[in-house]
Amino acid sequence: MARVAFIGLGNMGGGMAANLAKAGHHVVAFDLSKDALDRAAAHGCSIADHAEAAVADVDAVVTMLPAGKHVAEVYRTNVLLNAPKSAILIDCSTIDVATAKAVEGEAGFAGFNMVDAPVSGGIAAAEGGTLTFMVGGSAEGFERARLYLEAMGKAVIHAGGAGAGQAAKICNNMLLGATMAATCEAFVLARKLGLDEQKFFDISSKASGQSWSMTSYCPVPGVGPETPADRGYEGGFAAALMLKDLKLAMEAAEAAGAYTPMGGEAEELYQRFVDRGGAAKDFSCLIKMIDDSWAAPADSNTPVPPVTALD
């Protein structure tokens, strides 16, 4: 089996590194957090003292970092200077398309094959090895990366050239943010018009208003399959991460000259929700801001202006 460096062992990377180790790879892990390293060691990974040591003499490097600036820094100062040129470089973080293309270009110039491979699926999918990977890079890079990605996911799809994985990820999540916001609005209006929510679900989930946000992730508790709405909007996909992805989509739209008014509206709504203390709640909790029943958690330091006074 191969020797794999894994950098970034947080909520997502911790489970992913554990699955690579479970598949029989020798995983050499590095993170700035000691707790994260201790958890990785408990899941069968070897621990490196620094990133340079982690990437020396490996067959693959996998990174799962918070944002583009972390990815650029780790590749420019650690990976590209210390990993063997024969190693396939795989960045699974969700980052802006421009940084992904720039870093992949620099890696190629330095003689490496690198792919962007962001994921769909949250912490439970990372732990369960059921992520979906959307991969940007050359056909050869995709085939080499697939060996490692299949140990961490249920689907690995080649989206296109460098940056195409990130493009697919943010376009998908822009669509998700906008359909969730529209689904929340429709349920609130239905209720105000005197419609029973279950009846509205029964009708709309089989009519032209149907979407994943309604049929698989309904924001109304007790309606449809079990979702975070049935658990007080805990767990699931945090509103802060939806906001991050919508911001990346809006940045990319501006750079590409694409008109995305629905994505822009969704970004504004999620920004307001996060500003009102909703960052850690599942993104479907937006319905509580739309129906004006949102109360920020007691430990939230964020002042909550009345929703009805929104601009």
Ligand code: NAD
């Ligand atoms: P996280 O903050 O839990 O983990 C990031 C880890 O990177 C931390 O442990 C941090 O210490 C480490 N790190 C930061 N800079 C570093 C450096 N220079 N060297 C080594 N380690 C460093 O974040 P997460 O929730 O695991 O998300 C990781 C990525 O996955 C993000 O890009 C996020 O947008 C994406 N993502 C997250 C989810 C989710 O549900 N959490 C779902 C899909 C995609």
